[in-house]
Amino acid sequence: MxxxxxxxxxxxxxxxxxxIAREFGTFSSSDDLASLVENHQPGDILILGGxxxxxxxxxxxxxxxxxxxxxxxxxxxxAHHIDVKVxxxxxxxxxxxxxxxxxxxxxxxxxxxxxxxxxxxMQNIGAYGVEIKNVFYCLEAYxxxxxxxxxxxxxxxxxxxxxxxxxxxxxNQFVILNVTYRxxxxxKFTTSYGAIEEELNKMGVKELSIQSISQAxxxxxxxxxxxxxxxxxxxxxxxxPSVPKEVYELLQSKFSSIVGYTNAxxxxxxxxxxxIEQCGWKGFRKGDAGCYEKQALVLVNYGNAAGxxxxxxxxxxxxxxxxxxxxxxxxxxxxx
Ligand code: FAD
Ligand code: EPU
Numbered sequence: 001m002x003x004x005x006x007x008x009x010x011x012x013x014x015x016x017x018x019x020i021a022r023e024f025g026t027f028s029s030s031d032d033l034a035s036l037v038e039n040h041q042p043g044d045i046l047i048l049g050g051x052x053x054x055x056x057x058x059x060x061x062x063x064x065x066x067x068x069x070x071x072x073x074x075x076x077x078x079a080h081h082i083d084v085k086v087x088x089x090x091x092x093x094x095x096x097x098x099x100x101x102x103x104x105x106x107x108x109x110x111x112x113x114x115x116x117x118x119x120x121x122m123q124n125i126g127a128y129g130v131e132i133k134n135v136f137y138c139l140e141a142y143x144x145x146x147x148x149x150x151x152x153x154x155x156x157x158x159x160x161x162x163x164x165x166x167x168x169x170x171x172n173q174f175v176i177l178n179v180t181y182r183x184x185x186x187x188k189f190t191t192s193y194g195a196i197e198e199e200l201n202k203m204g205v206k207e208l209s210i211q212s213i214s215q216a217x218x219x220x221x222x223x224x225x226x227x228x229x230x231x232x233x234x235x236x237x238x239x240x241p242s243v244p245k246e247v248y249e250l251l252q253s254k255f256s257s258i259v260g261y262t263n264a265x266x267x268x269x270x271x272x273x274x275x276i277e278q279c280g281w282k283g284f285r286k287g288d289a290g291c292y293e294k295q296a297l298v299l300v301n302y303g304n305a306a307g308x309x310x311x312x313x314x315x316x317x318x319x320x321x322x323x324x325x326x327x328x329x330x331x332x333x334x335x336x
Contacts, residue, residue: 013051016232021064049116057307088118105187133159141174232301273297
């Protein structure tokens, strides 16, 4: 399919922000992609998955391309594992449901995360004690510069908390075409995240299964995260910031209810939602831009907010958290 001019991206981002792309197209293979990008600079191309982790702050004066590469295929199997190669344009939660149906374990804690497979390694998506790097095997990505496809192993991806090589040194240089996940035939349940145990008890679950964990995660998520179909949002707008242990202890002496979790290296990850709530933002609304009433880490568009309104609100939140706690919040959402 060719390119179209001046296309609204409102339906292509879960914030529901109106922004016009100078050019727009879709691709469903690496060959399609190669021909569409031939006469464009990598810095002027925006790859769209489900648009659930972007904030469009202005019209996009370049080429927006929606990845529609499909397919779910078993490529390896032994007594313990099953490797599944998935097209980047497949919906993430539909893939999770496919795994649950076949009893392939490993992604149940990541149920109901919006967006597509292609962005999952980009962000190293995570929830309820599991990150994509725990089930990642490899991926294939198209290089604009070399005009060919490269394979990336888990080490090549340099996964971190909501980070990968594709957001850092290879930013805007590769398009992820497909991802191969290594799933387990014998489940190793991760229920350490407090709320999961609580929800499983509430559900009356006697025997754990990947299906019951998935349902517990879905119940928790729907109780506090806004459904983008009803209220525009991109999930957590900021990362949870880490501080050295000494800083945490100092903060704790001043703010006894502060919420923090100790990292493997001894530093402490603070709950940004708590910091933001303490600054009085939870439930705040100015025009159509707001801070969600049930989860302060989520910024929302109640209807016709501009991307710049949401961005401005995020700047004010960063400033007030810095002033009260001396902690710098970093945006998690990709600002376009
Ligand atoms: P997009 O928003 O389309 O893209 C994100 C970035 O990746 C953009 O920079 C884009 O250019 C780039 N990109 C996308 N696809 C490709 C590709 N194939 N190749 C190269 N670059 C690409 N995230 C979590 O980690 N955990 C959560 O629990 C979570 N909960 C959420 C809840 C809600 C209600 C919402 C709205 C979002 C949530 N998110 C969560 C954030 C979001 O769902 C994830 O980051 C998701 O992986 C984004 O996928 P996407 O396809 O929508 O990416
Ligand atoms: N909290 C508050 N007030 C709030 C929100 C949170 O005090 O308004 C405190 C509570 O003490 C709560 C704690 O913060 O117990 C943690 O909150 P929650 O369990 O909701 O998780 P989070 O840290 O806010 C992170 C991820 C989510 C992921 C959940 C579950 C980040 C940036 N966010 O949120 O991911 O789903 O944990 O694992 O790490 C996303 O990335 O978009 C996303 C939604």
